[in-house]
Each structure stands twice: as C-alpha cells, then as structure tokens.
Amino acid sequence: MSDNDGQRFDRLPATEAERDVEGRATREEVVDYFADRFGIPSETFDDYTFWEKGAGKIWVYGGEASTPLEIEAIGMTCLRTRQEHWKPTTDFVQRFGRAATDCVIDLEPAEARRFAAGEDQEIERWDGDWGYLIAAHDVGVGPTDQPGGDGELVDRGEREPIGVGLYVHGELRSMVPKGRQRDLES
Amino acid sequence: MEPLERYRPIIDDFEDFLAACRRPLGNAVRVNTIKASVDRALATLEAEGLAYEQADWNPRVLDLETDSPGSTWASFHGFTHGQEEVSAVPPVVLDPEPGERVWDCCAAPGGKATQIAALMDDRGTVVANDNNLGRISALRFNAERLGATSLAVTNADARNYSLQRFDFDEFDRTLVDAPCSCEGTIRKNPDALDNWSEGHISSVAGIQKGIIRRAIQATREGGTVVYSTCTFAPEENEAVVQHALEAEDCRVVDFDLGLEHAPGLTEWDGETFDSSLEKAARIYPHHNDTGGFFVAKLEVTA
Numbered sequence: 224m225s226d227n228d229g230q231r232f233d234r235l236p237a238t239e240a241e242r243d244v245e246g247r248a249t250r251e252e253v254v255d256y257f258a259d260r261f262g263i264p265s266e267t268f269d270d271y272t273f274w275e276k277g278a279g280k281i282w283v284y285g286g287e288a289s290t291p292l293e294i295e296a297i298g299m300t301c302l303r304t305r306q307e308h309w310k311p312t313t314d315f316v317q318r319f320g321r322a323a324t325d326c327v328i329d330l331e332p333a334e335a336r337r338f339a340a341g342e343d344q345e346i347e348r349w350d351g352d353w354g355y356l357i358a359a360h361d362v363g364v365g366p367t368d369q370p371g372g373d374g375e376l377v378d379r380g381e382r383e384p385i386g387v388g389l390y391v392h393g394e395l396r397s398m399v400p401k402g403r404q405r406d407l408e409s
Numbered sequence: 410m411e412p413l414e415r416y417r418p419i420i421d422d423f424e425d426f427l428a429a430c431r432r433p434l435g436n437a438v439r440v441n442t443i444k445a446s447v448d449r450a451l452a453t454l455e456a457e458g459l460a461y462e463q464a465d466w467n468p469r470v471l472d473l474e475t476d477s478p479g480s481t482w483a484s485f486h487g488f489t490h491g492q493e494e495v496s497a498v499p500p501v502v503l504d505p506e507p508g509e510r511v512w513d514c515c516a517a518p519g520g521k522a523t524q525i526a527a528l529m530d531d532r533g534t535v536v537a538n539d540n541n542l543g544r545i546s547a548l549r550f551n552a553e554r555l556g557a558t559s560l561a562v563t564n565a566d567a568r569n570y571s572l573q574r575f576d577f578d579e580f581d582r583t584l585v586d587a588p589c590s591c592e593g594t595i596r597k598n599p600d601a602l603d604n605w606s607e608g609h610i611s612s613v614a615g616i617q618k619g620i621i622r623r624a625i626q627a628t629r630e631g632g633t634v635v636y637s638t639c640t641f642a643p644e645e646n647e648a649v650v651q652h653a654l655e656a657e658d659c660r661v662v663d664f665d666l667g668l669e670h671a672p673g674l675t676e677w678d679g680e681t682f683d684s685s686l687e688k689a690a691r692i693y694p695h696h697n698d699t700g701g702f703f704v705a706k707l708e709v710t711a
Binding site: 270271283284285286287288289292293294295296297298299300312314317318339362363381383385402403405406407408409 | 443444449452453455456457458479480481482484485486487510531532533534535545549550552553554556557558559560561562563564574575576577
C-alpha cells in the first residue's frame, strides 16, 4: 500500500481487491453509497469515472483521461471521503440528485430561500434518517403558472435539488458553500 | 470613442455604430441545457416573475429583465448563465458533436467552454485551458455550478500546449477565443478603450498568431478551428487568420449565422488578405444591438 499523493488525480480502483493506496475509496463503494443513501441508480454512473485528488476529495468525470493526471480539474467534485460520514457536494446533488428517491427533504418556498442563503433552520416534520440529506423544492410553479416557452410543458413543477443539508436534532443545516449562497426573492 | 474613428472607412452607418457603442447593454443569459431544458428554465424564470426575450437566432439566449441576473433561482440551479449574446456565437459556429475531443484554448471564465459541453450533451472531452491561474478559479466555479462533467481544466500557455497529459494526440475541434484589445466590449466596460494603443494591438496580435498556429497543429485533418475575438481591429482578426493561412495547413470555410453581420475584410491599412476572409463575420453593435465580435471558421487540411 502506498500513500495518497494529494497533488494529482488518481482514478479510483474498481473494487477493494484493486486498491493500492491506503484509505482510498473504491468506485464500488462510491456508487453503492449514492445508491444506498439516496437511491440514485448505479447505472447513472456507467459512463463516468471517479478520481481522488487531495485528501478524500472525489471527482466525477465523463471525459477521457489517463491516471495519474496532474491538471487543474476534471469534471466536478462530488464527494468528501476519508471521514466517518461521507458528504456529497452541492454541485453534485444539483447535477445528479434529480434521480434520488431517498433522504430527500422537500422544502416550502420560505424554507428553500433560507436554505439557499446558507441559514440553518428548525424543521420538525422530517422523520427519515439523520445525517446528510438532499434539500429540494419545486421549481417552475409560480403564483400565476402561465404556460410559456418553446417546447412541450413536460417538466414543469418538478422537484429540483437545491443542495446538501445536514439534519440533526430537528435542525436542517445548509451546507451550501459560501460562494454559492444567494439571497433569493421568490 | 476616439480610437474607433479608424474604422469609419470600413463600417457602414458609422454614426449608428458609434451611437450603439454608447448605449449600455442589457442582461443576457444563456440557458444551460446540461441542467435544464429551455422550457424548464423559462418556466422557472416565469415563476419568479422575471420577463425575458429569446434571441431570434438562438432560443437558448435570453435578454433578461432584471438588475441581478445572478440572484435568481434559475441561476442558483445553474439553469442560466450570464453570457453576452455575441459571446454565445463561437461555440455554435464550432458546432461540436457528442463524444468528440474539443479544445478551448483560452477558456476562462468558462462561458463558452460550458456552452461547448452543453452542445455535446456533456458527453466527450472538453479541454478547457487558460494561462491565467487566477481566472481558472472562476472557470472551475462556473463549470461546477453548470454541472459540466466533460470538462478537463488545464493551466498552460496555449502557444506551446502539450497533449502529453492526455491519451490522445489531437483534437476534433478547437476554439481560439483569443485574448484581444476588447474594443467590442465598450458597451459593457465603458473604460475598455482607456489604455488603447496601436502598440498594444500589435503586441496582442503576436500572441494571437502563436495561439492560432498551435490550435491548428493540435487539431486533426478535417477538423475545425474557430477563431474569435471581441474586437474590431483587423490586425487582431483578418491579419491573424491570414497569418495562419500562410503558415499552417488550413482554409477558411463558410458558416451560417442567424445574426446580421458584415463580411471579413480583404484589405486594411495597405495590407491585402486572402479573398476567402470574406467568409468571416464581423458583428457590429448596431447590427443586432449586441457587443462587437469577429468570428472565422477554419478547416484543417493536413
């Protein structure tokens, strides 16, 4: 077993048997985590590779690359590992979280605004698992709800993931990073 | 506006041109189809009570009526990205297909690179390079917010770019959205002409020539290179493409553009350019009420 080189991208080993870097998550573990925790089907990631750069930071990438790789970024950061409770990123759940069926908490408009602004809030109604949840709300449904656009109205008013929240003791803590937080009006 | 006087002989309706340059631009956003269909993005904006107008030439480009286009739910979800209307032109001219290898050699802050990824349904490899490490953080931020998983971000000088870091040794298409004197951004940045000088134009043209040559070398035979700038100066536009025609194996090709524009020039300041440069497009602010832009499409011939 060798140590993790935090300065470069290394592709995750497919399984435990192929692991040669201490403490590195495997592709199997990552895909299983998204399936077990959030119900995101494993096939979602069939065309993607997973990489580690930095201590425990996992990246999901859809293009071509060889391992190891010393460049600035590939695809997007998706998950923080090498800690007891793995934590998905806000940008990952926005990109892939529509496929989630479990550990998704639906927020009312005022709650969604507070969440996007980075605020923590008491939400008593959640009776699912504690820990990291996907916070979601309905978009495309306004007070007037007028039809519009240039295509078919097939996906209006669907649930849309906002970001990752940490739910403990009746409180939902927004994990939206500072640079992504916004004060929204509606 | 003084520096723009040199273009009086080549721009029709020059007074209209100057008047347009003095008018500020509206807020343009591009719908990011990696995260939402056009329809879903529009429904989201409507639900927020935001009015918009779709561009005639591209339904993904919107003129948005708001003072803060970055503080909408549509933007928070990455359904929209603030991007000037003409800035959405080069990726459309590049016309990439899913699965291809594409190089955006001057990519920060990433509006065009993520648009390329969206046009490829986020499938394939988009190498987004920039030589400025500071601007790469903005590129990475935008790529993640817009959900572009096909992007590989590198920090290098495009003029001597090495493909050794990848498994492949040539690209299918390359976008050279070159650093330039930015005369065409005067409506967005009123001080864009403050440090204008012919000396600056001449030095930036030297860099542009180095980048376009490397772009052609790194693109496969039959592949496409699009060269664009946001400036009017022929020294940075037709003269750079002319240099590429003389130094590399390529030719200028036609493309369709749904925006009003003037043809590229075949002479400037005593210098003549290949007649094929008429196939390039000069987009002036008074044509479509946008910023100014230059676009040429090249086919690599060996």
